[in-house]
Amino acid sequence: MLSVVGAEGYADASVQDALERADAYRQAFYDNFTGKLDCYLQAYDAGVEEIEASILAATRDSVGWRDELRAGLGAALAHLDAEPDVGRALIVEVHAAGREATRRRDAVVQRFGAYLRQATLGGNGNAAPTIAPEAVAAGIHSVLHSRLANREDGNLHELLPEFMYIAVLPYHGVDAARAELEGGP
């Protein structure tokens, strides 16, 4: 379902397309889902969970929040590069799937903001204003959204230094941020 939604757009994707992609029977679909939206929402949750699992796996040995964020964002970007249609379904098309989908999407972005807030709390950086994590999370999300919406995908991992720059800037200042932009410590 996510591949079809990412390729065709939510509005144009049909249950039939998803069945063909999954090589499944209509009966099997309706045994599991009440319809296209239900299937998309369940696929959305599973897709997000998969990315979060890859982030967790990548950050297991990280030391310090910058290390952890670099590894985690790197894993997420690699995931999106491997499956750009899934990324588009999760990040772009979610807006076309109605209010419940948008609510889940908001929760994901808020989780990222809350993670940044928590991660940077114990840091030895500046005391950035409380608005910083939300602004950083939304800025990163917005760049990803624009790349995926315009189908400029496949090399999203090249954005990692920029993302680290903007994430480190509020807490550790310009010099540390520039070090991230130039490839990390």
Add this chain to the structure above:
Amino acid sequence: MSDGPGGSAPGSRPPYLARTDRERLMEAVVRVAAEKGYAAIAVADVCAAAGLPEAEFERHFPSKEACFLAAYEAVSDVLAAHVAAAYEGAAGERWPDRIVAGLRALLELLAAESEIARVAILEVSSFGEDARIRYSRALERFVPFLEEGREYSAESGELPPDTAQFAIGGAAAMIFDEIRGGRGRELPAILPGLTYAVLMPYLGAEAAEAEMARLS
């Protein structure tokens, strides 16, 4: 144009004033969608609200969606012109002050037209590709104002290429949160935080905080 804060007070002229039949229909589709939700309205509702026969609607628009998207674009034009006027009106002042002037104008107009803003944000995102392109184009109009910050910033030339997108994305998310949370009318209250979100990618945290502190 807007009367500034409290621009929607009774008796004041709304910034978006319908004149031609086409504009009356565009104004009506937004107003009716704000009341009932876009999905629930029909062309007949729009015509009734505009006080025009359906034949008149068909002369101007092939569909409800076309009418709504035209209205969306008209509202975006008004917003962009309003922000540009505030930014240009502060020519000669420091770049951060010009940005604050633009942001203040943006928040005041959105607050005055909070119903339209709510509909535009909640409904247009469900329209798919066409609406998304219009939305991106609307935001891109603000990029030149922001990019002047590259010259102002002490870090000029070394900022990441997506700096404007970081700033706009952060700002848009903050504004959307307020509008979706039903706090559209109180939008001017977020000016300090919004200022921080927009300036921080260009100036760094300390300078952005100093600008924020000047406002609160």
